[in-house]
Amino acid sequence: MSEMRDRRPSTSDARQPDLDLTLLFGSTVSAGGESERVCVLSRSEERRRKRSGQRCVGDQFGGDEGRLEGSSLPRRWCGASPRKRLIKLKRRFFEQNGGILLQQHLNLSRHKPAIEVIKIYSSEELKKATNYYDNSNILGQGANGTVYKGVFRSNKIVAIKRSKTCDRSQIGEFINKGIVLSQVNHRNVVKLLGCCLETEVPVLVYEFITNGTLGSHLHANRSLNQSLPITLKLQMRLKIAAEIAGALAYLHSETCMPIIHRDVKTSNILLDDNFTAKVADFGASRLIPLGQTQLTTLLQGTIGYLDPEFLYSSELTDKSDVYSFGVILAELLTGKTPLIFDEGRKSTVNLAVYFVSCVEEECLHKILDDQVAMEDEVFEVVKQVAGVAVMYVFKDKKGGTTYHEGSCSRARSFVQNVILLIKNIT
Structure with a gap:
């Protein structure tokens, strides 16, 4: 019975x-x-x-390697409870995403307390922090993924980036880059706090920056966030330029392994409440092995900011970031986007090309932003800054090659001197 x-x-x-x-x-x-x-x-x-x-x-x-119809899980998983299957799947993703390599690094770092280590978050922590990735927590979206605002139980606010894809062949590079970035401690670089490797595509956790992107302030009327006012006066714009240059100089020469950002643009420059610039989004960045000055790599970046020399040769150097910085400098002076739609010609014009032609033809005043064009004394100083931008994006019409006559370190020093000069004038 x-x-x-x-x-x-x-x-x-x-x-x-x-x-x-x-x-x-x-x-x-x-x-x-x-x-x-x-x-x-x-x-x-x-x-x-x-x-x-x-x-x-x-x-x-x-035989035993069969799977449930409609599922990619091995047959031996089908008899397990859903909770056990979930644990096994998370473990599988963790190993695919380089978790073992990262754990080995963390174990070694325990004996070096002076070194900051990257934190490994669980997928549950991040889901709860973002209210299960609710759309109301979206901070921004791009071609590579979505960034969410997250709040941990400790009330710490973070930015959580969920990428759309992951190149399995570059997992080693991804882990090493995460290790290097977690040790970066610069006031003008967004801090990488940790990652989650239990999902199909790794999720990254960054410090939360409060005041939007530089692009949203420069191009507020084009931005999704219409409430952001354009409050950037000339002196503030030059301060931001100096901070960006300083951050790039640090990444290129002062980290344990040189880092080339590869996607420097105004939408990847965040501003805090004090309008301090923070270079963000290192998804496309590459580490340069010590002793090397360049890498041959696939084309990646944003049209309008891409270095023409890199387009032709596929050889990635720090000059690629320098060119992008020159475009940002032109944006700061003109308030225009890197690609301008010409109503008369019904075509798109490259800002870098247009900017250089205006400087050469001595009609710079025509394209300067209203908050930049001032009295004659200041305009002479602006012309000097414009000359630096031209120096970084100039293309020789005969040879078809670009000339990056300088580095971000030199640009930072120059712009800082210009700021002091403007203070004395005004």
Whole structure:
């Protein structure tokens, strides 16, 4: 009789809710070079499939390595509880994303208390911090991913970046870059606090910067955030330029391994409440091995900021960031975007090219922003700053090559001197 009785659920069973894990892991996972859909089933879904006749099939995958129909999980996972399958999947992602390499570094760093270490967050921590990645917490979106505002239980506010893709062949580079960036301690570089490797694509956690991007202030009427006022006077713009130059100079020559940002632009420059500039978003950046000055790499960056020399040669050097800085300097002086739509010609004009032609033809005043064009004494100083921008983005019309006559370190010193000069004038 006891065998015929219905099995009563135990207390532990009753406490376990049905986890609809298909919603959590419904994206693609690379396996064997192909993209397959992960399908971790909740108990209710398992019962539904059983009633409809779906089952574990293993013929075409070879016996025990079969998988549940519609799932990329191995057959041996199908008998496990949803919670165990979730743990195994997280572990699989952790290993794919270089977690073991990072753990080895953290173990070694324990004996070096002076070195700041990157923190490893769990996926649950980040989901709770962002209210399960609610749209109301989105700070910004781009081609590579979405940035969310997160609040931890300690009330610490952070910025959490979920990327769309991850190059598995560059996982070692990703981990090493994270280690280097976590040790960067510069007031004009956004601090990388940690990462989560339990998801298909790694998630990065940065310090939270409060006042939006430089681009949103320069081009407020074009920005999604219309409430941001244009409050950047000439002196403030030059201070920001000096801070950007200082941050890039630091990344190029003062970190344990030189870092080339590769995507320096106004939307990747954040401003805090004091309008202090912070270079952000190192998703495209590359480490330059010690003893090398350049890398041959695939084209990556933003049109309008891309160094023409890099476009032609695919040889990445710190001059690529220098060129982008020159474009930002032109933006700060003109208030224009790197690509300008010409109403008359019904075509798009490159700001760098247009800026250089205006300087050469001595009609700079035509394109200066209203908050930059001032009395004659200050205008002469602005012309000197414009000359620096031209020096960084100038293209020889005959040879077709670019000349970056300087470094970000020299630019920082020059702009700081200009700021002092303007203070004396005004």
